[in-house]
Amino acid sequence: MISIIVLILGALLVGWLATKLHLPAVIGQILTGLLLGPSLLNLALPTDWLHLGGEIGVWLLMYEAGIAVDTKLLKANFKIANRVAWLGALVPFTVFMLIELALHQTLLVASFSGLVFAATSISITLAVLGTHHQLGSRIGSVILGAAIIDDLIAIIGLTGLTMLTSGNGFNWANFLPLIWFILGYISRRFTRIMPVSHGLITLATWTVIPLFFAGIGRQIDLASLSSHLGPLVWWTLIAIITKMLGAILASKWSGVSLLEATAIGSGMIARGEMALVILTAGLASQLITASQFGFYTAVVTLTTVIAPFIMDPLFKRLK
Template identity: 25%
Template sequence: MPFVPPAPLLATAAETESSALVLAGVLLSLVVVYLASKIGGELCARINLPPVLGELVGGVVVGVSALHLLVFPEGGADASTSVIMNFIQMTTGLSSEAIASLFSAQSEVVSVLAELGVVILLFEIGLESDLKELIRVGPQAAVVAVVGVAAPFAAGTIGLITIFGVPTIPAIFAGAALTATSIGITARVLAEIQRLSSREGQIIIGAAVLDDVLGIIVLAVVASLAKTGEIEVTNVIYLIISATVFLVGSILLGRFLSPFFVSLVNQLKTRGQLLISALIFAFILSYIAAAIQLEAILGAFAAGLILAETEKRGELEKQVIPIADMLVPIFFVTVGARTDIGVLNPAIPSNREGLIMAAFLIVVAILGKVITGLTVFGQPNINRLAIGVGMIPRGEVGLVFAGVGSASGVLSKSLEAAIIVMVILTTFVAPPLLRLVFQNGPDASATEPADLALAAGQTQPLTETVGLQGDRVESDTLESNSEPGQH
């Protein structure tokens, strides 16, 4: 009689096999992500478009809209629609129930890696930003952010009610989706075209950070309105106070503690002492931001700003680059993979009304952000159009609004399709437009602080971001007295 292992032993073996297959599924997903990001990025680089646009398009190709290599249950997909899951089932003989469980776990892991990627991206952007310059352009950034939220929200909501007869609450929700700005996409493009440290770049980043905070507050308000039919004023006040206290308090406290951070790092002897210590600091601030109902990316950005003020900035920038190269593409490819461009098909009757409303929302979404550049004051010879264009992309932030609205059931199919179309178009149009307006804009404001330092004979290390190829390279120090390479 053959030996039959006890039930707990069989369960343990099954769990071990399941864990191994989850890892296998994640690894296959990462292969797809990296191939999509590299192929898409290289193709865009060769036609003089930002590589981030290629990563988004690559995501669309491998995602729910085309090849179904990378799909997620949040979009209504299941294991049977995933090519990767079908391949694993074919090669391992797993049951349909086991594959469904595996699909859920694999999707969750990839989503977490994507979120970690945007956290690292914002940490890197914080390191590359100048806190003093952000503070200097703070008033301008605040005006840009407020106008960039208020103008499209009011125009979108009123237009949907008066022109299309949309009920008040769904119209407010759609108007709220127009307020979003994807700081991740804009910051990546600014870094690629080497305009992150320009006056325009700093105003855009500062305004996008404030826009993110305001967007969180608006999302909380409209979500509460959708659920209860009324606005919880106490929740709105809490979000405003917590966001202000967190951003100001973390930066002030961080600047006070940064000398202790440098001293601690200098005393450590093990490998990676600077990078690991910096990531610990960034993740702690990200957790605090998430715990008080803000976005984790705000904490990561604040951490980057704080550490950029230390003498370890240049060294830390170099060490973060490989981590960003590994994780950030996951974020952009998954944003594209989740986007269903099937809502653009006019042959489907239910899409037609949505496409008409989408055309209206796209016009409001673009004009409502472009006019923000006109509100910048006290900055002569600045590229105002570039500032407005930099605020256009909705990206993952707009998809969050659409997702919350869909889950609440407050949006009709046509209005939900219109919001998704608006997010798609503004996300894909903004990167090439941003590069174009910077190329044709005033030259006076394009001078980087590092270039000014070079002209003054100062020496300091510099890490640049390559524009055309999308890969970051470490430049020589300015002590070589040579200009940074043009990309």
């Protein structure tokens, strides 16, 4: 238990330091797991407790995502947000699926890869929009609406893929992320229980959620990644370009100016926590190997780090 506490405290500290460098806290938490994991310091950890904490962290992340769904905001900009979400998800999904098929992966693995890069991070998007006072703007509303729809697409896709990989028979465990998302969405509608929900999320933010992200960093194999630097750079570039391209095309289709369309596209780049949840489920279902998990996680992490640097100059021009 002491080593688990050390891991959580380290993740919180490095996550806080990351925010001081204008990076998402999740990046610092992943780096903590990498630092304390087998690739570097190799801190001994009780794997059962780490797995349980990570599972609870996933569920509460989904609960938080459900709470974040603002129905009024979604309705007000639904038409353009829906186009941005679907085209912004379809382009990377198709491209990465075709890449994996060209690399002789199965259709199931190829579809999983596409799903990972179809996701969008709500939390990263919220942070950058808040910095530029764009949360209440039309552009901000479109980005958040599209990010919410993207998460819905990702959760439904994840549920379907985990069912396919679990063999015959019904397993409630496959639906737990979706169930927690729905519970979060429902709880937002009951003001009396919102203080309890926010208290639960606050507790999770200080415990199991950083443990989940640190656990992801712990599973990254630096030795394996060092021999794949070329593909890592290419995949990151493709992940950024495909997401922006889909969102820009959808925005222009809806009559938005090129600058605003590009800003919307930049707001969809970060894959963040949702993609990491999908990756964790894929590893648990043995849909991907530990080596693939580490590679995908590195790409997701890079898109999350790079996204704010692309968003900042664009949103400054919108002021």
